[in-house]
Amino acid sequence: MKNKLKAGVGMFEKMLKEHYGLKAGTEIDLEGYRAFKKENSLYLIMKANQLKEQEISELSQIASQLKEFGDKDVPEFLRTNTNMEYCEWEDNRYSVLHCAEPALLKPAKTAKKLARFHMRGRMIPFHVNSINRIGQWKQLWEQRVDQMEAVWNEKLFQDPENNFERDFIDSYPYYMCLAENAIQYLVDTELDMQPGESDSGTVCHERFSATVWGTKHIIKNPFDWVFDHQSRDLAEWVRGQYFRNTQVSQQKIRTFLLEYQSVGRLTPFSWRLLYARLLFPLHYFETVENYYDAQSDQQRHELEEKMTKFLKQATEHERFLSAFFQLAEAPVRTMNLPMPSWLILQPL
Numbered sequence: 001m002k003n004k005l006k007a008g009v010g011m012f013e014k015m016l017k018e019h020y021g022l023k024a025g026t027e028i029d030l031e032g033y034r035a036f037k038k039e040n041s042l043y044l045i046m047k048a049n050q051l052k053e054q055e056i057s058e059l060s061q062i063a064s065q066l067k068e069f070g071d072k073d074v075p076e077f078l079r080t081n082t083n084m085e086y087c088e089w090e091d092n093r094y095s096v097l098h099c100a101e102p103a104l105l106k107p108a109k110t111a112k113k114l115a116r117f118h119m120r121g122r123m124i125p126f127h128v129n130s131i132n133r134i135g136q137w138k139q140l141w142e143q144r145v146d147q148m149e150a151v152w153n154e155k156l157f158q159d160p161e162n163n164f165e166r167d168f169i170d171s172y173p174y175y176m177c178l179a180e181n182a183i184q185y186l187v188d189t190e191l192d193m194q195p196g197e198s199d200s201g202t203v204c205h206e207r208f209s210a211t212v213w214g215t216k217h218i219i220k221n222p223f224d225w226v227f228d229h230q231s232r233d234l235a236e237w238v239r240g241q242y243f244r245n246t247q248v249s250q251q252k253i254r255t256f257l258l259e260y261q262s263v264g265r266l267t268p269f270s271w272r273l274l275y276a277r278l279l280f281p282l283h284y285f286e287t288v289e290n291y292y293d294a295q296s297d298q299q300r301h302e303l304e305e306k307m308t309k310f311l312k313q314a315t316e317h318e319r320f321l322s323a324f325f326q327l328a329e330a331p332v333r334t335m336n337l338p339m340p341s342w343l344i345l346q347p348l
Contacts, residue, residue: 016096022078023038024043025038030217040100040101043096044075044096045096046097056085056086058128058129059223060076060077062222063076063077071120074099075221077097077098097221102217105215110256111255112262117220118230121227124202131225133204133228138183138190149176164303179285181340182277182280189276194269199230199269205236207236207240208232208237209237209240210240234274235278243283243310271325279321279340287303287310318343322339322344325337
């Protein structure tokens with residue numbers, strides 16, 4: 001969640017002084033965040049309207065714990081003069097994150113850093129409630145399918161308004177089947193497999209990607225976090241890499257997963273959850289959802305182009321899914337990792 005703010009500098013100087021007793025310092029743009037630098041400290045201002053008080057409190061506790069476990073890239077929540085993790089200001093809710101000078105991002109080390117981040121996240125000594133997504137994929141995916149099917153049924157009996165709607169009407173049955181395959185694969189995994197010790201919940205990201213920690217400097221933003229299984233982050237990184245460039249992504253994916261496992265090996269349960277998540281066509285669902293939520297013609301045009309690209313890539317995407325375990329060098333035989341029968345026949 002890139003928390004970009006457009007409000008004036010003076011407004012935040014006043015907020016920092018009144019609620020935090022801070023003289024703001026020099027304003028800088030840091031990885032797209034509004035930040036103020038004072039001596040060797042940075043203060044990042046995050047809009048927190050979308051979160052409940054309990055969620056902010058939980059994120060603050062997790063950040064403090066990760067910091068205590070030795071993660072230097074995690075900022076801490078600055079408390080207000082009234083000992084709160086956020087303040088109400090100008091009809092909005094804000095949190096201020098405090099950190100030292102951030103380290104430079106080294107993409108080649110991201111996989112190992114993520115593995116260590118997950119290891120620390122599994123050591124959290126308290127129960128995480130409000131941002132917990134453990135065991136909820138099936139319910140959330142089914143809900144998403146039902147909502148989209150309702151929209152599709154409505155559009156089915158109307159003349160398409162444009163190319164996007166025509167593509168959506170034609171393509172949804174295929175992607176619904178793909179989603180149902182993912183749900184069945186997930187259900188089978190949860191029924192058949194016993195999770196290992198490393199399969200317990202950890203701190204993950206809503207959508208982990210090559211740039212979620214930044215492009216030049218590392219900032220592990222708590223507002224990006226959810227509590228989930230490690231395979232969530234791995235699957236979303238793989239998905240992002242694949243769709244960024246389908247032709248050259250394979251070596252990057254293989255290297256990333258091998259580097260991650262140099263810190264901690266994936267269990268059969270982890271491999272299968274990772275694969276279930278890749279099977280679920282999140283890229284398609286998000287494109288359609290974002291299109292119908294879009295506020296401008298430019299956004300809709302970009303999403304229309306994205307949809308066209310995804311539909312052209314559908315056959316290639318099937319080949320990728322059928323070859324994933326092979327390209328990732330997963331121990332398919334020793335771990336007995338199954339493939340959906342309709343994908344086994346896809347040419348590599």
